[in-house]
Amino acid sequence: MQALLDVYKIRQDFPILNRRLNDGKRLVYLDNAATTQKPNEVIDSISRYYKEYNSNIHRAVYQIAEEATEEYENTREKIRKFINARYPEEIIFTRNTTESINLVAYSWGYSNIKKGNKIVLTEYEHHSNIVPWQTLCHNKGARVKYLEVDADGYLKLEDLYDLISQKDDGKTKIISLSEMSNVLGTIFPAKEIIKIAHEKDIPVLLDGAQSVPHMKTDVQQSGCDFLAFSAHKMLGPTGVGVLYVRKEILEQMKPFILGGDMIKEVHKENTIFNDLPYRFEGGTPNIADVIGFSAAIDYLNRIGMDNVREHELEMTSYLLERIKGLKSVVIYGPKKAKDRGGLVSFNMDGIHPHDCATILNDFGVAIRSGHHCAQVLMEKLDIVASSRASLYIYNTKEEIDILIDALNHARRIFNT
Amino acid sequence: MSEDIYREMILDHYRNPRNKGKIEEPDIRINDSNPLCGDEISIDLKVENDIIKDIKFDGRGCAISQASASMLTEMVSNKPLTTIKDITKDDVLENIGLTNLGPARIKCALLSLKVLKLGMVKYYVDKDPSSIEEMKDQSKVF
Numbered sequence: 001m002q003a004l005l006d007v008y009k010i011r012q013d014f015p016i017l018n019r020r021l022n023d024g025k026r027l028v029y030l031d032n033a034a035t036t037q038k039p040n041e042v043i044d045s046i047s048r049y050y051k052e053y054n055s056n057i058h059r060a061v062y063q064i065a066e067e068a069t070e071e072y073e074n075t076r077e078k079i080r081k082f083i084n085a086r087y088p089e090e091i092i093f094t095r096n097t098t099e100s101i102n103l104v105a106y107s108w109g110y111s112n113i114k115k116g117n118k119i120v121l122t123e124y125e126h127h128s129n130i131v132p133w134q135t136l137c138h139n140k141g142a143r144v145k146y147l148e149v150d151a152d153g154y155l156k157l158e159d160l161y162d163l164i165s166q167k168d169d170g171k172t173k174i175i176s177l178s179e180m181s182n183v184l185g186t187i188f189p190a191k192e193i194i195k196i197a198h199e200k201d202i203p204v205l206l207d208g209a210q211s212v213p214h215m216k217t218d219v220q221q222s223g224c225d226f227l228a229f230s231a232h233k234m235l236g237p238t239g240v241g242v243l244y245v246r247k248e249i250l251e252q253m254k255p256f257i258l259g260g261d262m263i264k265e266v267h268k269e270n271t272i273f274n275d276l277p278y279r280f281e282g283g284t285p286n287i288a289d290v291i292g293f294s295a296a297i298d299y300l301n302r303i304g305m306d307n308v309r310e311h312e313l314e315m316t317s318y319l320l321e322r323i324k325g326l327k328s329v330v331i332y333g334p335k336k337a338k339d340r341g342g343l344v345s346f347n348m349d350g351i352h353p354h355d356c357a358t359i360l361n362d363f364g365v366a367i368r369s370g371h372h373c374a375q376v377l378m379e380k381l382d383i384v385a386s387s388r389a390s391l392y393i394y395n396t397k398e399e400i401d402i403l404i405d406a407l408n409h410a411r412r413i414f415n416t
Numbered sequence: 417m418s419e420d421i422y423r424e425m426i427l428d429h430y431r432n433p434r435n436k437g438k439i440e441e442p443d444i445r446i447n448d449s450n451p452l453c454g455d456e457i458s459i460d461l462k463v464e465n466d467i468i469k470d471i472k473f474d475g476r477g478c479a480i481s482q483a484s485a486s487m488l489t490e491m492v493s494n495k496p497l498t499t500i501k502d503i504t505k506d507d508v509l510e511n512i513g514l515t516n517l518g519p520a521r522i523k524c525a526l527l528s529l530k531v532l533k534l535g536m537v538k539y540y541v542d543k544d545p546s547s548i549e550e551m552k553d554q555s556k557v558f
Contacts, residue, residue, distance in 0.1 A: 023417075352478035354453055358521060359418040371454045384454040384476045413422050414479075 004307040011394050013039040013299075025364035028399045033182050033210060033343050033390035034368055035232045038296070042235060045295040049288045057287055058261060058278070072287055075294035076277075082297050083227065084218040085244055089276040092243040093285050097209040098128040100228030100243035101176070103280065104205055105132035107256045108226075108249070109174070115141035118172045120163055120202075122147040122155060122188075123380050124181040127373040129207045133176060147177070149380065153184035153333035157192060164200050175204045176226075179211035183374045183386065184333030185316075185340035187211065194223045203249065209233060213392075214312055214341050216305040225249055236296035237289035243280075250276055257282035308393055312342035315391045315400065319344050322404045323389075327411065332386060343390035345372070348407065351414050353387040359413060363406035421514060421521075422479065429483035434490055437472045446535035447475075450527050452520070455481045457531045459489075463539065466497050478524050484512050485528035492532070500536045503529060505557055530557045 011017050014037050019027050029037060049071070053064040057072050073088075080088045094100045109132075113119065119133045123146045130144070137144050147159050164172045175197050179190045190211075194204045205226035208217060212227070213234030219227055226249075231240035245253065255262055255273055262282040265272040273279040300308065317337040323329060328349035334340050348356060353369030360367055368388045371378045378384060389403060439460035447458030455477030462470035471493055473485045491511060492499055508529050509515050509522075517525055533555045541548050 354455075354478035354521070354524060355422070355480070358421065362418050370452065375454070378454065384456065413418065414427065 005311045021364050028365040028402050030367045030389040032392040036235050036392050039299055042292050042295045046288050046292040049291050071291045075290050078297045084220050090244055090247050092277045092280045094241035094243055096241040097228045097230045100241045102132045103256045104226050105136050107253045109136045113140045113142050117142040118145050120145050120172055120175040122177045123149045124377045153186040172202050178207040180341045182210050183345050183372045185343045186333050191222045215309045231293040236293035239286045240289045240293050255279045259283050316342050318397050319400050345386040345388040347386050353385045356387050356410050359410040360406045365403050365406050426483045429486040430479040433486040435472050439472050444535045444539045448531045450523055457485050457528050459531050468492055481524040481527050484525045487512050488528045526557050
C-alpha cells in the first residue's frame with residue numbers, strides 16, 4: 001500500500017528533528033500527547049507578525065493593526081471550518097484546554113448547576129476535566145458522578161443510561177468527557193454518547209485535547225455542545241486554546257473574564273458587553289500565537305486529517321506489536337490499534353516509569369512517565385505511574401525500533 | 417549516562433530495601449508525595465531519649481527515591497533525632513553517589529529527606545508548640 005503521507009518529507013519541515021542532543025544522538029520525540037513539535041511555517045508566521053505587523057487588534061485603524069486583526073479573525077474562520085462549526089462566533093480563543101473547560105464551568109456552570117444536581121464525568125479524565133467540576137460542585141452542593149472504565153479501557157453505554165435514567169429525575173445537568181484518553185489511548189464513541197445525553201436534554205462537553213489533533217472533527221455531526229482543545233498539541237504554539245460552544249448555548253452564557261475588548265460601552269454604574277464571541281475574550285489576546293496556529297491548521301489541512309489518522313494507525317499498530325513483544329510488560333487500554341489514538345501507555349515489571357524514561361533519554365528517546373494528570377484513572381488501575389509513548393505525523397517505524405532497543409537496554413540494566 | 421545512575425548499589429537498595437515496612441505504634445509517622453511523578457514515601461520512627469531507636473520507610477516510587485530512602489534510614493538509625501537537622505541535600509546525594517542528577521530526578525532522591533525532616537519538626541512541635549518559630553525552617557530541603 002502506498003503511504004498516504006510522506007513522513008520523510010514532512011520531517012524536513014521540523015527543524016528540531018535534526019537537533020543533535022548533548023551526546024550527539026538524534027532526538028526521537030515520542031511525547032506528542034504532551035505537546036507536538038512545530039514546523040518552520042508556524043515558527044516563521046509568528047516571527048513575521050512580530051517583524052512586520054505587530055500591533056493590538058480590533059480597535060486601532062492604522063494599516064498594521066488592520067492586518068493583525070484580519071489575520072487573527074481569519075484564524076477563527078479557519079478553525080470554524082476545521083471543526084465544521086456553523087458560525088465563527090462559536091469559536092472562542094483561550095489559553096489552553098484547561099482554560100476552555102474552566103470557562104464553561106465558571107460561566108455556564110455557575111448559572112446552571114444547582115444544589116442536588118449531578119455532573120457526569122468518566123474515570124479516565126485529565127485533571128483539567130475533573131477539578132473545575134469538583135470545585136463547582138463543592139460550591140453549589142452538587143455531585144460529580146463517574147462513568148467507569150473497564151479493564152480494556154472501554155466505557156459501557158448501559159452505565160451512561162443508568163446514570164441519567166428515569167431515576168435520575170433530571171438531576172444530571174451536563175456530561176463532560178474526553179473524546180480520547182491521554183493514558184489509555186481509547187477513542188470513545190462521542191456521537192453515541194451525545195445522542196443518549198441529548199435524548200434527556202443534557203448538554204455534552206467534549207475535551208478534544210487528544211482527539212482534535214489526530215482525526216477529523218465535525219461538531220455538527222457529533223452534535224457536541226462544547227468542545228475544548230489546544231493549539232500546541234496540533235503543531236501550533238503554546239498559549240492558545242479553543243472553546244467551541246453551540247451558538248444557542250453561548251448566547252445565554254455570561255462573560256467569564258471581564259475587562260478590555262469584551263465590552264461595547266462602560267459607564268460609571270453599568271457596562272454593555274460586546275457581541276459574540278468577543279465578550280468571552282477579555283484583554284489583549286495571544287495575537288502572535290493565534291496567528292501561528294493559523295499556519296498549523298494550514299499545514300494539517302494540506303496533509304488531510306484522514307491521512308494523519310491513517311499514518312498514526314499504521315504507526316500505532318506497529319508500536320503496539322513491538323511493545324507486546326517485550327518481556328513482562330503490561331499495556332493499558334484497548335488491544336486493537338483501531339480503537340486507539342496514537343499512543344501506548346505501559347509498565348515494565350520491576351522498572352519504575354521514571355527510571356525507564358531516564359534510561360531512554362540516553363538513546364535520545366523522549367517519552368513521558370508519571371500519572372499523566374489522570375490520578376483518578378491511576379487509582380483505578382492501581383498504579384502510581386506509567387510510561388507513555390505518543391506519536392504524530394513525523395514519527396517513523398525506525399524511531400519505534402530505537403524505543404524498543406532502549407527499553408530492552410533498560411531491562412538489561414535492571415536485570416529483571 | 418544512566419549506567420552512572422543505576423549502579424549496583426542503587427539497584428541493590430531498590431531490590432532489597434533496608435528498613436522497609438511499618439512500626440507498630442510509632443512515635444512519629446509522616447508521609448509526603450512528589451506531585452510531579454506520584455512517588456510516595458512514609459516514614460515511621462521510634463524515639464527514646466531523643467535517639468532514633470527504630471526507623472522504617474514505606475512507599476511506591478522509582479529506584480532513586482526508594483534506594484535513597486533505604487540508605488537514609490541506615491544513615492540515621494541509632495543516631496540522635498537532632499542529627500536530622502544537620503543532614504543537607506548534598507549529604508544525601510553524596511551518600512547515594514548521585515551528585516549529577518538533573519532537576520527533575522533530584523526531587524526523587526530527596527523526597528525521603530524531606531519526609532524525615534517534616535517528621536522531626538512535627539515531633540518537636542507536638543511536644544512543644546512554642547518551638548514552631550524555631551523549627552519552621554528546619555523542614556526545608558530545597
